[in-house]
Amino acid sequence: MNMRDPKLANADLSTGRDVRLAARSGRLNGWTAGLAPGYVQGNLAILPREQASDFAEFCRRNPKPCPVIGTSAPGDWRIPELGADFDIRTDLPRYRVWKDGEMIDEPASVEKYWRDDLVAFVIGCSFTFEEALMEQGIPMQHITRGVNVPMYRTSIDCVPAGPFHGPTVVSMRPMTPGNAIRAVQVTSRFPSVHGAPIHIGLPEEIGIKDVSVPDYGDAADMKKGELPVFWACGVTPQAVIAAAKVPFAITHAPGAMVVTDLKNAHLAVL
Structure with a gap:
């Protein structure tokens, strides 16, 4: 995946609509962490209507990795509750297209794959609570380094x-x-975007053999005295689509998110 076009200044990407238009025009084809401060970002899963009800039930049963914040009508590429001037087929920087559980394409637009029976699910993203963490003085290394957050099956x-x-x-x-303890407190206020961590330290206890080798995203630079803090992630549907060998699906490419017109502050539970 390419990085952001260097001609894009931060001012060009200050709102959710700015980011969507930059992706729609092809000027933005990298990850979206740190863009449109204050606006809710989301993961994407698009499935045929035949599988949509089962997927909705899957999300209901797995609210930590799959908190749904918006759903389209079958065949409709708009999700009005998430934003005006919104086209789910074009407004992400990068997509993944799946056939029988295998990724077959990673395009910048899925217009040519669109069908009248497709239902889009937008799932809450940890980028929302990252803003709250940074406001508390907890640094987000991947944003500082300009890389994608590491993700693991x-x-x-x-x-x-x-x-x-x-x-x-x-x-x-x-x-x-100390920051890990504070992070639990802060992110517990955001259940619709994964909430509190599900594991801290000892990655082997959750099946991660080498924390320096992520399955998605970029490796973190672990410093002496730091702990790995793990949150449930909205990339989970991609692993599930692969495991279930679903005949057809579309997702976001990891890190290249739906950026909405919703405000992060509205998702906090006081």
């Missing part, structure tokens, strides 16, 4: 529904013990 099985089954995917952020 784990040995934690999701609760199955219909054909959907597979491992929980987690994202990881290195933190000092």
Whole structure:
């Protein structure tokens, strides 16, 4: 995946609509962490209507990795509750297209794949709570370094529904013990975007053999005295789609998110 076009200044990407238009025009084809401060970002899973009800039930049974924040009508590429001037087929920087559980394409637009029976699910993203963490003085290394957050498939099985089954995917952020405690407190206020961490330290206990080798994203630079802190991740549907060998699906490419018109502050539970 390419990085952002260097001609894009931060001012060009200050709102959710700015980011969507940059992706739609092809000027933005990398990850979206740190863009449109204050706006909710989301993961994407698009499935045929035949599988959509089972996937909705899968999300209901697995609210930590799959908290749904918006759903389209079959065949409709708009999700009005998430934003005006919104085309789910073009407004992400990068997509993944799946056939029988295998990724067959990673395009910048899925217009040519669109069908009248497709239903889009937008799932809450940890980028929302990252803003709250940074406001508390907890650094987000991947944003500072300009890379994608590391993500891992784990040995934690999701609760199955219909054909959907597979491992929980987690994202990881290195933190000092003090910051890890504070992060639990802060992110617990955001249940619709994964909430509190599901594991801290000892990655082998959740099936991660080498924390320096993520399954998705970029490796973190773990410093002495830091702990790996793991959150349930909205990339989980991609692992589930692969495990279930779903005949057809579309997802976001990891790190290249739906950027909405919703505000992060509205998702916090006080």
